[in-house]
Structures are given as C-alpha cells and as structure tokens.
Amino acid sequence: MTVRDISAAKEQGERWPMVTAYDAMTARVFDEAGIPVMLVGDSAAMVVYGYDSTLPVSVDDLIPLTAAVVRGSSRAMVVADLPFGSYQSSPQQALESAARFMKEAGAHAVKLEGGRRVLPQVETLVSAGIPVMGHLGLTPQSVNVFGGYRVQGRGQSGDELMADAKALEHAGVFSVVLECVPADLAARVTAALSVPTIGIGAGPSCDAQVLVWQDLMGLTPRPAKFVKKYFDLAGEMDQAVRAFAGEVASGAFPAPEHSYR
Numbered sequence: 001m002t003v004r005d006i007s008a009a010k011e012q013g014e015r016w017p018m019v020t021a022y023d024a025m026t027a028r029v030f031d032e033a034g035i036p037v038m039l040v041g042d043s044a045a046m047v048v049y050g051y052d053s054t055l056p057v058s059v060d061d062l063i064p065l066t067a068a069v070v071r072g073s074s075r076a077m078v079v080a081d082l083p084f085g086s087y088q089s090s091p092q093q094a095l096e097s098a099a100r101f102m103k104e105a106g107a108h109a110v111k112l113e114g115g116r117r118v119l120p121q122v123e124t125l126v127s128a129g130i131p132v133m134g135h136l137g138l139t140p141q142s143v144n145v146f147g148g149y150r151v152q153g154r155g156q157s158g159d160e161l162m163a164d165a166k167a168l169e170h171a172g173v174f175s176v177v178l179e180c181v182p183a184d185l186a187a188r189v190t191a192a193l194s195v196p197t198i199g200i201g202a203g204p205s206c207d208a209q210v211l212v213w214q215d216l217m218g219l220t221p222r223p224a225k226f227v228k229k230y231f232d233l234a235g236e237m238d239q240a241v242r243a244f245a246g247e248v249a250s251g252a253f254p255a256p257e258h259s260y261r
C-alpha cells in the first residue's frame, strides 16, 4: 500500500479502513485481513502505557512499538504518530523525529496534529520525501486547550477547520484525519479536498474511517460515542482467564495432552 494507491482510491470513490496497531501479532492479523493502513497512534499512551492522556509518550516510547508493527506486517502502510513535544518547536525538530521513526522503526509515513500552525513542519517533511498525514478537529495533544474531549468545528470554528484542511492539502499532506467533528462539516471538507479524509467521529462521508483497535474490539472500558464495538474482547478474555484460573485450581489443566512424558 502506497500513497499512490491511497489517492487512486479517492479518485475511484473507494472507502477504506485504518486501524491502530502497537505490536507485531495484532499487526499481522490486521495486515492479513487486508487493512491497508495501520497507525501506530500516540493513543499508545492510553491503551498501551496506561496514561490518561496522549501527552506523556515520547518518540523513544513509540519507536519500539512502531518497529514491532512494521515487523508484523507486510502489505499495509505503517504510519507513525509524532508525539506531543516532538515536532512543535521547529521544522528541524519535526524532521529529526520523523527521520527516527523511518530509520529506526521502518515507518512509511508520519502523522502530526494541527493545521496552519504546523505548516512549516509539514512543508519540511514533505520536501524531505516523507509522506505526512494531517489531523484536525479534536486533536488530543491539545486537550488542555479544549478543556476536555469534546466535538470541535461547530459553528464559526468550522470555517477555521476548513481553512486548516485546505492549507494542509496545499502543503502536501497525503491525507487528513478528522476527529470528532460534525458530520456535515466533515462532508464539506471531504468534498473540498483532493486528498482523502479519514474520519473518527466525523460521520459517514469521509473517504476512510479509523478506529483504535481496542475500541472496535471491545477492550476499552468506556469508549466514546463514535465507537462501534465489533467484538466483546474484554468479556471474552475475562471468561477465558477465569476458565484457566479455575482449571489450575481444580487440576484439570494441564491435562496429559499438554504434558511431556
């Protein structure tokens, strides 16, 4: 999967899925299921490392996870999320961080949050030959400015978001994530851009949809309204580990077929 396949999909009106991944075995399952793009999100801060926001993770925290996803997949494009503090200070800093994800982990592209305020970073990365995915709307690295995880782009601020999206496209991003924005705004942005929009809580009109895998599999305790649970992984795991515990206590496990003679 390449950026060229991704632009071809928009031209042909084909919708596609993106999921997050943080380890090799999960990545292999998604890759073999034909998921074309995997994001090693800074959501790892919450779903892997147990923090209550995405802010605490560093490039050093995310590089091993990205490398694992790259090793576990063979067809998918692997996008590395640039974490908070790894790109905001300068285009040079953004380039150094992105280059580490590509050289040390084998990422194929990077994602960063923000619109016009990060254009110098986007331009520098693009001119260095790095495919860049934008991210607008509820950008979780700015949660302290938003005062919580709430819908963005309602009313007047929708025009700002549209302007940011056009500026990102002009700067050369190959796609833009729209997170937690009204469906009609996402539809207008999707129609206005020639690069694909990837929605999460952004309604049905986006060119692609992304979910955090623990959300879609039902592992997350209190998922957001925009999440659809396709499986009850927490419930299934709870049953399985209780069955294991019970059989250890009763002596039913291990049975002769699990033992060496």
Ligand code: KIV
Pocket (backbone or CB within 6 Å): 020, 039, 040, 041, 042, 043, 044, 081, 177, 179, 200, 210, 211, 212
């Ligand atoms: O970190 C993440 O998982 C993300 C997606 C939800 C877009 O940025």
Ligand code: NA
Pocket (backbone or CB within 6 Å): 041, 042, 043, 054, 081
């Ligand atoms: Na993210």
